Amino acid sequence: MSPFSPFAAKLAVIPVNEHTVGVRGVTTHFWQYGQPDASKTIVMIHGFRGDHHGLEPIVAELGGDVRVIIPDLPGFGASDALPGVSDIQAYSLWLQDFYAAVTVPSAHPHSVILGHSFGSIVVAAALAGGLPAHQAVLINPIAVNALKGPNGFMTRLAVLYYKAAAVLPEKAGFALLKNTAIVRIMSVTMAKTKDPELRTWIHEQHDSYFSDFVSRASVLEAFETSVNNDVNQFVDAINARKDPVAFLLLVADRDDITALPEQKALASRLTGARLEVVKGVGHLVHYEAPDFAAHNIRSFLGLPPRQATSATTRTP
Template sequence: MRRGVRIAAVVTAAVLVVGVGVVANDPFVLVRAQFQGQRLLAGLDAADVSIAGQRWAYVHADDVPANAPTVVMIHGFTGSKENWYPLAERLHGRYRLLIPDLPGWGESERQPGADYGFGAQAERVAAFIQVLSPGKPVVLLGHSMGGGIAALVAARYPRLVAKVGLLDAAGVRFNDNQFGLDVLAGKNPFAVTDAESLQRYIDIVFHRQQAKPWIPWPASSGLIAMRKRDAAFEQSVLDKIGRGQEQFAPGEAAANVHQPALLLWGRQDAVIDPSAMAIYAAKMPQARQVLVDDAGHMALMEQPAAVADAVVQLIDSH
């Protein structure tokens, strides 16, 4: 008995030592572990696919009736597929879900010198839809930068997109706020280099204090290190979508979006000012407009129940 207890104690100690060693070597492993738990809770399976020489990482939920609509969700700038997990949890079992990391972001492939602006990503998303939902138009949801991409896909490829939802979408000239002014001045307001700037980033994108993610050390150090490594890439993308020639391409293309549509904003969005919704609505008069109270730029994470209600109404309305 004592020998068994000693063996168990030795094994436990060994596991702890290995675990500490792994975390010390890669602190971001704690963040990935949290994402894994959220994915499982949302009932999503992980997969990857190669499309036109580009590897995509994505998650999906296919355990739905054969005739269920397919919903594709596109994340925003500095975001990832994990941003959609709270919403996916509420839609699970009702619709087929496809949630990718855009090429260049998250766990998807990033190719040196490739174009990751609005237009190029719209072409990639169209190809993703054709491969993962052949012959069946999808409901396309896009958040922030992903909203601008979704607008372009819906306008350029109406046969691929049955309905479209733009959530706090980039791509129009909204009323001036500090974030927009900083972008136009050549800065990256989302840049993260230390603990202080990480907290500033979180405070910009989230409004509700209760919804702000708690990222303790050493997970925070892993996240900061990753964002520092990505700084040049983030800047290159922002140069294209925030102040380059295609910065307003989604808003211009929106006049050619004729599918049933949803425009949804967080009332306290400090990134893409809610005035952007009216600009999109002027181009898309068929769109239902939803302003979510007590939510900032990450309305999909801050108020997922309200966002889910709006999405379900979009999908299930005839």
């Protein structure tokens, strides 16, 4: 994390180690934060075009008494791409195998799965496929098809952008995907905070990590997967599990990808789900309101609060 990060000081006191594991024949890089023998383990899955850095502010606010594991999704950050087509089934199977590799039941009996944005779809698919977690946290979940979200026009522009990147020659398509001006437009559109220092840092994060992918195929397949799937399609299979999953949904009232009414509808469909809403924040809860996220996660897991937070009373 950048030393200019507003969360750097809190993160610096939390132990962290990088590891690798072979999953489905390829190498996955992951980072372990906190105490290895902590009573709770959370496996966190980041969003589209991100990597493990994006969820570090939540780690910083959670504190070191929780063991957190964050992999780079296949094809992003330092992780290898999966062989063949990376569709939702491929991501689901990868996550089931990765989760099994890093959460040995005898050593980590109280493991939790967490997904942000695109990561929420991957988590939902894996849970529907039998991933053995009994508690799950979804942050800014993709509750409906992104084209039906409150900013559907921007999503359609994104579809055209990725289609153009796909049909261009390899070098030109790769350059388009990494175009700094387009990345900045995305960042400016999604950031809702009026704090100039926080906005600058968010843009820096996107500049640094939003274009860190293995290949053009990796990002194009992930985008196609993200717009063709949503959490809702997996709800029936999750609810039908013999081992129920308790859900915490952390959502924002200014999310450009999924509007609040759709988030509430998703929560009502997931048996026994708890919904918490942060005001004045959009799709970047992990950057703009990690204190809100950490406070509610600790409560959901039955852990004492680290400190009081007024995150739920934020103003636009």
